[in-house]
Amino acid sequence: MGNTGNSDDGWSFIHNGGIGWRLKVKGTQVIDNEVFNLNEWYTLTAKIYNDKGTRKAKVFRNGVLKAEGSINGVQGSSSQSLKLGSGATYGSGASHTITDVRIYNKALPDEYIASNYCQTAVYDDNIYWNDLIGYWPAIEGAGNVLVDKSKSKINFNITGEVSWNAFSERSGSLCPTAPQNLELSTIRSVDAPVLIYNWLGILGTDKFNLDSKVWTPNYSNN
Numbered sequence: 001m002g003n004t005g006n007s008d009d010g011w012s013f014i015h016n017g018g019i020g021w022r023l024k025v026k027g028t029q030v031i032d033n034e035v036f037n038l039n040e041w042y043t044l045t046a047k048i049y050n051d052k053g054t055r056k057a058k059v060f061r062n063g064v065l066k067a068e069g070s071i072n073g074v075q076g077s078s079s080q081s082l083k084l085g086s087g088a089t090y091g092s093g094a095s096h097t098i099t100d101v102r103i104y105n106k107a108l109p110d111e112y113i114a115s116n117y118c119q120t121a122v123y124d125d126n127i128y129w130n131d132l133i134g135y136w137p138a139i140e141g142a143g144n145v146l147v148d149k150s151k152s153k154i155n156f157n158i159t160g161e162v163s164w165n166a167f168s169e170r171s172g173s174l175c176p177t178a179p180q181n182l183e184l185s186t187i188r189s190v191d192a193p194v195l196i197y198n199w200l201g202i203l204g205t206d207k208f209n210l211d212s213k214v215w216t217p218n219y220s221n222n
Helices: 110-116 192-199
Strands: 011-015 020-027 028-032 044-051 053-059 064-070 100-106 133-136
Touching: 020 044, 020 053, 028 053, 028 064, 044 110, 053 110
Parallel strands: none
Antiparallel strands: 011 020, 020 028, 044 053, 053 064, 100 133
């Protein structure tokens, strides 16, 4: 939206003055009015879909449905540029750390949202990868560009004062996604005698209390 304080065409995610957040589509709002805790990560999701000819919206927090409502006949398209961060025309002055922004051109199932909200990455083998039209992990750590990892390749150009913050704390609302090249990120040890017995179809060799040597190979040929 060009002005989140008015009823301009378009949509926005808005911090609701410290009491939750809201999805605003033109002048219509769907509000999650639960208070946010300070210094805690949250995953905020909005879903827009058709239900028996009626345009509706749902908002989720950490995969849990918080509110839903009708946005039938409301103009959600806008010629304004997509913006990430604080709005120039409306806001509470709150400070947020933002990462992992995704936009899909498909209404994802509620069950998928509930079971995947905590994942910290999405790859091209994901079932909804082809529906992902914007994906900004925002973990560059420096510079003034947020790279779009989706097929659209539309980067965000950062303007104004920006602070890159290191993230190392644990969070109950995050479950880091394993990388695709997991074999390059973890130690894979090899127990040669056990491996040979397995090749020969001899199982249960642990009961023999055999001594062996375990080592990590330089590479693994899969």
